[in-house]
Amino acid sequence: MSILEARGVGITFGGLRAVHDFNLSLEKGELTAIIGPNGAGKTTTFNMLSGIYKPTEGNILINGQSILKCHPHEVSSLGVARTFQNIRLFTKLSVLDNVKVAMKGKTTYGFFDAILRTRKCKNEEKMIEEKSHELLALFNMDDVSELQAGNLPYGEQRKLEIVRALAADPQILFLDEPAAGMNEVEIEEVMEVIADVRKKFDITVLLIEHHMSMVMKIAEHIKVLDFGETIAEGKPEEIQANPQVIEAYLGKGGSS
Amino acid sequence: MVKAIQLIVYGLQVGSIYALLATGYTLVYGIIKMINLAHADFMMLGAFVSLFVYTALSGFGSPWWVVAVVIVATMIIVALLGGLVERIAYKPLRNRPTLSSLVAAVGVSMFIQNFLRCIPVVGPVPRAYPSLFTSANITIGGVTISAIQIVVIGVSFVLMLAMQLLVSKTSIGKQMIAASCDKDGSALMGINVNRVISITFCIGSALAAICGILYSSVYPSIHVYMAATIGNKAFISAVLGGIGNTKGAVLGGLMLGMVEVLLQSFNSSVSYGASFVIMIIILLYKPAGLLGTAETEKV
Amino acid sequence: MKNMKKVIRKEYICFIAIYFLILLLNSQGIINNYLFQVIMLAGINIIMTLSLNLVNGITGLFSLGQAGFMAIGAYISAIITTQLLPVLGLRASDALSAVLFLFAMIIGGIIAAFGGFLIARPTLKVKGDYLAIITLGFGELIRSVIRLIEFVGGPRGMINIPKLTNFTWIFVVVLLAVYTSRNFITSTYGRSCLAIRENEIAAEAMGTDARKYKTIAFTYSAFIAGIAGALFAHLLVFISPDNFAYAKSSDFLVYLYTGGVGTITGSVLGGFIMTIMPEFLRFMEDWRLVIYALVLLYTIIFRPYGIAGNREIKFLGIKTYAETEGKLWKKIKQQCKKRGEEKA
Numbered sequence: 095m096s097i098l099e100a101r102g103v104g105i106t107f108g109g110l111r112a113v114h115d116f117n118l119s120l121e122k123g124e125l126t127a128i129i130g131p132n133g134a135g136k137t138t139t140f141n142m143l144s145g146i147y148k149p150t151e152g153n154i155l156i157n158g159q160s161i162l163k164c165h166p167h168e169v170s171s172l173g174v175a176r177t178f179q180n181i182r183l184f185t186k187l188s189v190l191d192n193v194k195v196a197m198k199g200k201t202t203y204g205f206f207d208a209i210l211r212t213r214k215c216k217n218e219e220k221m222i223e224e225k226s227h228e229l230l231a232l233f234n235m236d237d238v239s240e241l242q243a244g245n246l247p248y249g250e251q252r253k254l255e256i257v258r259a260l261a262a263d264p265q266i267l268f269l270d271e272p273a274a275g276m277n278e279v280e281i282e283e284v285m286e287v288i289a290d291v292r293k294k295f296d297i298t299v300l301l302i303e304h305h306m307s308m309v310m311k312i313a314e315h316i317k318v319l320d321f322g323e324t325i326a327e328g329k330p331e332e333i334q335a336n337p338q339v340i341e342a343y344l345g346k347g348g349s350s
Numbered sequence: 351m352v353k354a355i356q357l358i359v360y361g362l363q364v365g366s367i368y369a370l371l372a373t374g375y376t377l378v379y380g381i382i383k384m385i386n387l388a389h390a391d392f393m394m395l396g397a398f399v400s401l402f403v404y405t406a407l408s409g410f411g412s413p414w415w416v417v418a419v420v421i422v423a424t425m426i427i428v429a430l431l432g433g434l435v436e437r438i439a440y441k442p443l444r445n446r447p448t449l450s451s452l453v454a455a456v457g458v459s460m461f462i463q464n465f466l467r468c469i470p471v472v473g474p475v476p477r478a479y480p481s482l483f484t485s486a487n488i489t490i491g492g493v494t495i496s497a498i499q500i501v502v503i504g505v506s507f508v509l510m511l512a513m514q515l516l517v518s519k520t521s522i523g524k525q526m527i528a529a530s531c532d533k534d535g536s537a538l539m540g541i542n543v544n545r546v547i548s549i550t551f552c553i554g555s556a557l558a559a560i561c562g563i564l565y566s567s568v569y570p571s572i573h574v575y576m577a578a579t580i581g582n583k584a585f586i587s588a589v590l591g592g593i594g595n596t597k598g599a600v601l602g603g604l605m606l607g608m609v610e611v612l613l614q615s616f617n618s619s620v621s622y623g624a625s626f627v628i629m630i631i632i633l634l635y636k637p638a639g640l641l642g643t644a645e646t647e648k649v
Numbered sequence: 650m651k652n653m654k655k656v657i658r659k660e661y662i663c664f665i666a667i668y669f670l671i672l673l674l675n676s677q678g679i680i681n682n683y684l685f686q687v688i689m690l691a692g693i694n695i696i697m698t699l700s701l702n703l704v705n706g707i708t709g710l711f712s713l714g715q716a717g718f719m720a721i722g723a724y725i726s727a728i729i730t731t732q733l734l735p736v737l738g739l740r741a742s743d744a745l746s747a748v749l750f751l752f753a754m755i756i757g758g759i760i761a762a763f764g765g766f767l768i769a770r771p772t773l774k775v776k777g778d779y780l781a782i783i784t785l786g787f788g789e790l791i792r793s794v795i796r797l798i799e800f801v802g803g804p805r806g807m808i809n810i811p812k813l814t815n816f817t818w819i820f821v822v823v824l825l826a827v828y829t830s831r832n833f834i835t836s837t838y839g840r841s842c843l844a845i846r847e848n849e850i851a852a853e854a855m856g857t858d859a860r861k862y863k864t865i866a867f868t869y870s871a872f873i874a875g876i877a878g879a880l881f882a883h884l885l886v887f888i889s890p891d892n893f894a895y896a897k898s899s900d901f902l903v904y905l906y907t908g909g910v911g912t913i914t915g916s917v918l919g920g921f922i923m924t925i926m927p928e929f930l931r932f933m934e935d936w937r938l939v940i941y942a943l944v945l946l947y948t949i950i951f952r953p954y955g956i957a958g959n960r961e962i963k964f965l966g967i968k969t970y971a972e973t974e975g976k977l978w979k980k981i982k983q984q985c986k987k988r989g990e991e992k993a
Contacts, residue, residue, distance in 0.1 A: 144854060170856040178854075184847035187840075188968070195844040196855040198837045205865060208836035209829040215836060222837075240968070240977060262855055385778045442950045449711055452781055453906055453949045456713075456899055461942035468935050578895070582789075585782055623793060626786035633775045633783070 145169030185244030365607020366506035390581020396562025432555025592642025709846025714784030722875025765871025806889025909957025
C-alpha cells in the first residue's frame with residue numbers, strides 16, 4: 095500500500111480550475127518531484143495534500159485513510175510535515191523553540207501538569223530539549239540554537255524549516271521550493287541536506303522545485319504540471335526528452 | 351399598519367446613521383486593513399465642532415445658509431483633524447502588524463474622549479444641541495414623520511450615493527480601490543499611496559462628522575462619551591454587509607437599524623445585545639459579510 | 650545541603666522580605682491605609698494584566714473584554730460569600746471565612762473561565778480585529794446583563810460584601826499568577842501559543858491545533874481575571890456594573906502595553922507602575938486618562954516593547970532573545986577581535 099495516494103484530485107477557486115485530475119501514488123522511501131512553470135498549481139496541490147485547502151474533487155489517502163475532512167494539524171499528526179514556498183518560520187522565537195514546537199507530538203503532559211510544573215512535565219521538557227539539540231546538531235545548527243530564527247541568513251532559514259519539519263517525526267516530507275533564491279553553491283548544500291535526510295531518516299520526500307539541475311539529479315519520479323493538468327510523468331531522462339514538457343517551459347519551437 | 355410604517359421610518363432613520371458611519375469604517379478598513387476604533391469619536395467631534403461653529407455664528411439666527419455653513423465648516427475641520435490623527439498616530443504603524451494599529455486606535459479614542467472631557471470648553475457635562483433643522487412634522491395617512499427624520503434619511507442617502515459615485519467614477523476613487531487591493535502595486539503604478547490614505551481618512555472623518563450633526567439633531571444632548579455604542583453598532587453594520595464594501599456598509603447599516611427598532615418595540619434591553627449576537631452569527635457562518643468576498647490567504 | 654541551597658534562593662528571600670516590609674511599614678503608619686489599599690489594587694491590576702498578557706501577548710490575539718471576566722468573578726464570589734457567611738454564622742475575621750473566601754474565589758474563577766470558553770470556541774477562527782470588537786461586546790453584554798439582575802443590586806451595585814481580601818491574599822495570588830504564567834509560557838502550551846502568534850499556518854502545519862490552544866489561553870486568562878475580580882470585590886466591599894465597563898478593559902490594555910506586551914516582567918511593571926503613578930500625580934487626577942492615552946500612543950509608536958523591552962528578569966527562567974542575542978553578539982565580536990589580533 096502506498097503511503098500517500100491522490101486520486102483524481104482537483105480544486106476550483108470560483109471560476110478558476112486551479113488543479114484538475116491530479117493522481118499520485120507515493121511509495122515509502124521514494125523522492126518524487128513535481129515541476130512545472132509558475133502558476134501550474136504545484137503549491138496548490140501541496141496545500142491540498144497537507145490539508146490546508148479542501149479539494150473540490152477527488153480523494154487523498156494517507157496510509158489508506160482519507161484526509162478530506164481533516165484540519166492541517168490533523169494531517170500533520172498522520173505523518174506529514176512540510177516546508178513553505180515563502181519561509182514560514184516563527185521569526186521571533188529562537189531556533190531551538192522553532193524545533194521544539196514541532197516536537198509537541200512527543201509530549202503527553204496535560205494543562206495542569208504544565209502550569210504546576212510537575213515532575214512529568216519537567217522530565218518531558220528535558221527530553222524535548224535534548225532531542226531538539228540532537229536534531230539541530232545533526233545539521234550543524236546547534237551553535238545557533240539561541241538565535242532568533244528571523245536573524246539567520248537566508249540559506250540557514252531554509253535549512254531550519256527542513257529541520258523543523260523533521261522534528262515532527264514525519265513519514266512524508268513535503269519540500270516546497272527548498273532551493274528558491276539560491277546560487278549553485280547553496281543548491282549543492284541543499285541537495286546534500288536532502289540526501290542526508292534520506293539517509294538518516296527513513297522518509298518519503300515530495301518535492302517542488304524550479305532548479306532543473308537539482309531535480310534531475312535527485313528525483314526518482316517526476317510529475318509535470320501545467321495549468322493544473324498533469325502533462326507528463328516518469329523518470330528524469332524521460333521527462334527531459336518529453337516535447338510537451340519542453341513546450342510548457344520554453345514555448346513552441348523551444349525544442350528546436 | 352400605521353405602526354408598521356412608523357417603525358419602518360424610524361428604522362430607516364436609525365439605520366441611515368449606522369450606514370453612513372459604517373461607510374466611513376469600511377472605506378478606511380478597505381485601504382489600510384485596520385479597524386479605526388476611534389472613528390466614532392470623530393462623530394462626537396462633529397457634534398461638538400458644529401455646536402461651536404453654530405454658536406460662533408449665533409448672531410445670524412438660523413436661516414438655511416447658516417446651517418449650510420455650519421455643516422460645511424464642520425466637515426472641513428473634522429476632515430482635517432482626521433488627517434492629522436492619521437499622520438501622527440497611524441502612519442508610523444503602517445508597516446507593523448495590524449494589532450499595533452488597533453492599540454493605537456484605542457489610544458486615540460481614549461485621548462479624544464478624555465481630552466475633550468478635561469478642557470473647560472467642552473467638559474464632562476452633556477450639552478444641548480441647537481435645532482438646526484425645523485422641528486415640523488408631516489402627517490401622511492396617520493403616519494407622523496418628523497422633518498428631522500426626513501433630513502437624516504435624505505442627507506444620508508445623498509451622501510451614500512455620492513460615495514458610490516466617488517468610488518466608482520472619479521479618479522481618486524479608483525485610486526482608493528487600487529490602493530486597497532495592493533498598496534505596493536499601486537505605488538509602482540504611480541499612485542501616491544500616502545496621499546490616497548490621508549484623503550480616505552479625511553473623507554471618512556467628514557462622513558463621521560455629518561453623522562454627528564444628524565444624530566445630534568435627532569437626540570439633542572451631546573457629551574464626550576456619546577459615540578461609543580453607536581460606533582460599535584456601525585462597525586457591526588460594516589461587518590454584516592461585508593467589510594471593505596461600501597454598498598455592503600449601507601445594506602448592513604439599514605438592516606441593523608431595522609432589526610434594532612423592531613426588537614426595541616418588543617423589549618428595549620434585548621436590542622443592545624442583539625447587535626453583537628448578529629455579528630457573531632455572521633462571523634461564524636459568512637465571515638465575509640453579506641456582500642463581501644472571502645479573502646484567501648496565500649499559503 | 651545542595652538541595653536546600655537551591656530552594657532558598659535569594660529571590661525567594663527577597664519576596665518574603667518585601668512582604669514583611671510592606672506590612673511593617675503599614676503597621677507603623679509610614680504607608681498609610683490609603684496607600685496600602687492602592688498597593689493592593691496594584692496587585693489586582695498586576696493579576697489582570699498578566700491575564701491579558703496570556704491572550705494579547707503570548708497568543709497574539711486582541712481581547713478588549715477582560716473586565717467582563719473580572720465582573721463575573723467579582724459578582725459570583727460576592728454572591729457566595731454574602732449568602733453563605735451569615736448562614737454559617739461566620740464573621741469576616743474568622744479563620745473559616747478565609748476558607749470560604751478561597752472557595753468563592755475559585756468558583757468565581759471557574760465560572761469566568763466558562764464564560765471565556767463559551768466566547769472562545771465559536772469566535773476564535775475569526776480575524777484579530779474582529780475578535781477585539783467581539784470581546785468588547787462581550788464585556789458590555791456582561792455589564793448589561795448584570796444591570797438587569799435585581800438580586801445583585803442591578804445598576805445600583807452590590808453592597809456589604811465582606812472585606813475578606815487582605816495584603817496576604819493579594820501577595821500570594823500575584824506570586825501564583827506569575828508562577829503559573831511562567832510555567833505556561835515555558836511549556837508546550839505556551840510554545841504552541843507563541844507559534845500561533847508568530848505564524849498560525851506554519852503552527853498548524855507542525856501539528857498545533859490553533860483553535861484548541863487559543864481556547865485554552867483564553868479560558869485560562871478568563872480564570873485568572875475571575876480570581877482577580879473576586880479579590881477586587883472583597884477589597885472594595887462595594888461593586889457596581891460601572892466598575893467593569895470598557896474603560897476598565899482599556900486600562901488594562903494601557904498597563905500591558907506600556908509595561909511590555911508579551912513578557913511577565915512587563916505585565917507586572919505595567920500593572921504596578923501605572924496604578925501607583927497616578928497617586929503621586931494627584932493634582933492631575935482629571936487628566937489621568939489623557940495621560941494614559943498619550944503614554945499608550947507613545948509606547949506603541951516609539952517603544953513597542955514597552956518598559957520591559959522584551960526582556961524578562963533572570964529569575965523567571967524565560968529566555969527571551971533580546972538578551973541571549975546580546976550575549977551571543979558579544980561573544981562573536983570578541984572572537985573576531987581575537988582573530989584580528991592573531992592575524993596582525
